[in-house]
Amino acid sequence: MTSASGAGAGAPRRSAFRVFLVEDRSSTRGLLRELFTAIGGFHIAGAVGTEAEALLWLREHPHGWDIAVIDLVLEQGTGMGVIPRAKAGAAAGRVVVLSAYASPGVRSHCVRLGADMVFDKSEASEFTHYCVELAERENPRL
Numbered sequence: 001m002t003s004a005s006g007a008g009a010g011a012p013r014r015s016a017f018r019v020f021l022v023e024d025r026s027s028t029r030g031l032l033r034e035l036f037t038a039i040g041g042f043h044i045a046g047a048v049g050t051e052a053e054a055l056l057w058l059r060e061h062p063h064g065w066d067i068a069v070i071d072l073v074l075e076q077g078t079g080m081g082v083i084p085r086a087k088a089g090a091a092a093g094r095v096v097v098l099s100a101y102a103s104p105g106v107r108s109h110c111v112r113l114g115a116d117m118v119f120d121k122s123e124a125s126e127f128t129h130y131c132v133e134l135a136e137r138e139n140p141r142l
Helices: 026-039 053-061 083-088 103-111 123-140
Strands: 016-023 040-049 068-070 094-099 119-122
Touching: 016 026, 016 053, 026 040, 026 123, 040 053, 040 083, 053 083, 053 123, 068 083, 083 094, 083 103, 094 103, 103 119, 119 123
Parallel strands: 016 040, 016 068, 068 094, 094 119
Antiparallel strands: none
16 A cells, blocks of 8 residues: 555545546456445446546546546556546545556556555455545544
8 A cells, every 4th residue: 555645634524425436347346336335435426447438537527526446457548547637637536546566666656646545456455444444534424
């Protein structure tokens, strides 16, 4: 796990985090949907499988998400092309990379591109813990 920044203490409460998933494997998207449902406090706002689809979705929904969960290896393109675009907008939310290829060098590069957190897919418990803490910190009544 690699962190670039912490959440703001004065962040407004929201009813649910709007999640934008960038993951090409439908089975992984399904598992993430189940995880976010089990945790509570999260709603899938969008899910795509390619870099081009992700860039289009971000352009069409600049205020439509609070947290982006991005895989690096996609059906077409890479998540590394999505990270800076996600962080470029004034309403940029948290960007979390979840990839099976999160070597130390890749982690550092993702943070330089703007990722807030980077998890290897083998770190499922750490990713889950991060999401639970985020939901509890931002939505203490959930």
